[in-house]
Amino acid sequence: MEKIYRTISPEKIPWNLEIPPDIIQNIVKSGRVKPCKAIELGCGTGNYVIYLSSMDFNTTGVDISITAIEMAKKSATEKKIKCNFITADVLGEMAEIQSNYDFAYDWELLHHIFPEEREKYITNVYKLLNPGGKYLSVCFSEKSPQFGGAGKYRKTPFDTVLYFSSDNEMVNLFQTLFEIEELKTVTIQGKYTPHKVIYAFLKKR
Ligand SMILES: C[S@@+](CC[C@H](N)C(=O)[O-])C[C@H]1O[C@@H](n2cnc3c(N)ncnc32)[C@H](O)[C@@H]1O
Numbered sequence: 122m123e124k125i126y127r128t129i130s131p132e133k134i135p136w137n138l139e140i141p142p143d144i145i146q147n148i149v150k151s152g153r154v155k156p157c158k159a160i161e162l163g164c165g166t167g168n169y170v171i172y173l174s175s176m177d178f179n180t181t182g183v184d185i186s187i188t189a190i191e192m193a194k195k196s197a198t199e200k201k202i203k204c205n206f207i208t209a210d211v212l213g214e215m216a217e218i219q220s221n222y223d224f225a226y227d228w229e230l231l232h233h234i235f236p237e238e239r240e241k242y243i244t245n246v247y248k249l250l251n252p253g254g255k256y257l258s259v260c261f262s263e264k265s266p267q268f269g270g271a272g273k274y275r276k277t278p279f280d281t282v283l284y285f286s287s288d289n290e291m292v293n294l295f296q297t298l299f300e301i302e303e304l305k306t307v308t309i310q311g312k313y314t315p316h317k318v319i320y321a322f323l324k325k326r
Contacts, residue, residue: 125279126188131166135312136229142309143174151307157223161209163230167193167222172311174204181205212238215245224255232283239294256299256323261285262306263277265317291319299323
């Protein structure tokens with residue numbers, strides 16, 4: 122990931138979209154999540170963190186890539202939007218994050234986290250949230266025809282390996298720690314082509 126952010130210009134990074142996807146915009150505009158303390162896990166160059174902050178959220182973005190976080194900080198400064206960015210591994214102890222949040226979200230992060238690592242990650246999200254906190258998660262579905270053909274693990278032209286999930290896997294992952302308000306496979310407009318993702322909207326138990 123670090124190599125991608127270092128060597129490819131933001132316009133050419135396939136997931137990097139300045140304008141947030143409809144799902145994120147709708148959650149804000151419909152009032153499903155009202156302005157609050159929010160955190161994006163795996164925020165990349167921070168576009169959606171900046172968007173939420175511009176909509177009166179107090180938002181923090183976290184990413185493992187130092188370069189992505191530097192780009193995110195620069196972008197927020199240029200746009201004169203106040204938000205926080207932290208470099209951290211969401212699979213670690215996350216000692217860098219000394220706060221709790223009302224809303225956590227990950228957009229296209231979970232397909233980078235393989236099944237054996239997911240319980241640790243979900244426990245981290247759980248710990249970050251305040252009681253009753255909301256959690257939105259969107260990752261690639263196994264029904265998606267893109268990227269490396271079929272199968273659960275697929276290699277992308279950018280040399281990353283992604284894990285494509287089923288709805289059942291996601292239900293099993295979330296249900297112990299979260300109430301599942303909504304979980305479904307939907308099609309989103311990617312930067313270049315539409316793809317199928319699993320959309321989950323959850324509430325901390
Ligand atoms: C496909 S990108 C999506 C970025 C951003 N959410 C967006 O949609 O523009 C996935 C991001 O997750 C980050 N990531 C992957 N594994 C991570 C980890 N263990 N801890 C923190 N960030 C991670 C990557 O560096 C990358 O920026």
